[in-house]
Amino acid sequence: MKYTEAKEELIQAWGNLGYSWGLNKTMAQIHALLMISTKPLSTEEIMQELAISRGNANMNIRALLDWGIVSRISIPGERKEYFKSEKDVWSLARQVARERRKRELEPILKVLREVSEVSNDGSEETKELRKVVKELKGFAEKSDNLLETFIKAEESWFWNSIIKLLK
Amino acid sequence: MKYTEAKEELIQAWGNLGYSWGLNKTMAQIHALLMISTKPLSTEEIMQELAISRGNANMNIRALLDWGIVSRISIPGERKEYFKSEKDVWSLARQVARERRKRELEPILKVLREVSEVSNDGSEETKELRKVVKELKGFAEKSDNLLETFIKAEESWFWNSIIKLLK
DNA sequence: CGAAACTTTCAGGTTTTATTGAAACACAAT
């Protein structure tokens, strides 16, 4: 397989994967581009590589900065801004985990905590609701803890423990 | 908090969470409804509770059946079909993990394996691409193993190991 | 200050995805 082909396939595939990680397609493609680039890229270059508009590029770069997986670089003597991606897969995963925990898990936990205070009027329905909510809450809390550990963990330590699990 | 209110909040929140798990909103809401229902529900009842059309209900119920987290029930002597959800949170999570692994992780792994055969022409770009792909592949494979273990694991065994990790 | 270089915003347009509702289909009972 030739370089250009490989690059395009990777950007494409990364776009899809990113999508299922909660990014959007363009965001993920910009990210892929930065991942495999040997040097920081300017907005201009990104627009050109992916054939997207300035506005689109700008908004998605901002979103990536927001997620904390891309950073701004200035090159001395140049006005333009350049961008580079965090390239370490492990920190990347941690960062994504951190954001998703904040954006998704925390809100549902909040609701579950509220809802778990439904007054027990003794009816079947209420009993079932309370039971389900309690289980969901337990599960969500365990996941939250696990995520937190993951986020704080050192790579080697984490994978070593996991590998033990897998045996 | 009163029952009706709690129920609505839960359905709402579950809708959002489901969305970030790869289901769509309606699908997740139907699921929430079945989770807290004390008995199987018919299409009719679901339509009514969520104020959605017959077609919509039908399609999303089918999608839930497809994901394997809802099942069809027939009640003897009745023509109508009823549906109930798998209520155990743990099997639910396993089932979702199984599907997402199939739908998301496997495709990217396939691409990474292909792309990792990019011919090494000695250029900077190619070198970087190969490096990144190698790392991603390693990560994806580890995740794949972890997921597989999760899918096959017994609840108690899994959480016990995890809890050890957390300490 | 004023112009050049660059970035950000946002109203409007496009594409994608989800929903409706009516028609077609399936099947059992008469």
Added chain:
DNA sequence: ATTGTGTTTCAATAAAACCTGAAAGTTTCG
């Protein structure tokens, strides 16, 4: 074969998400 009951399909429509490009904003420098 017809009717009653329920399910599935799908073209049309609506809603949501996304992208564009030009205009407005910002910063730097002579």
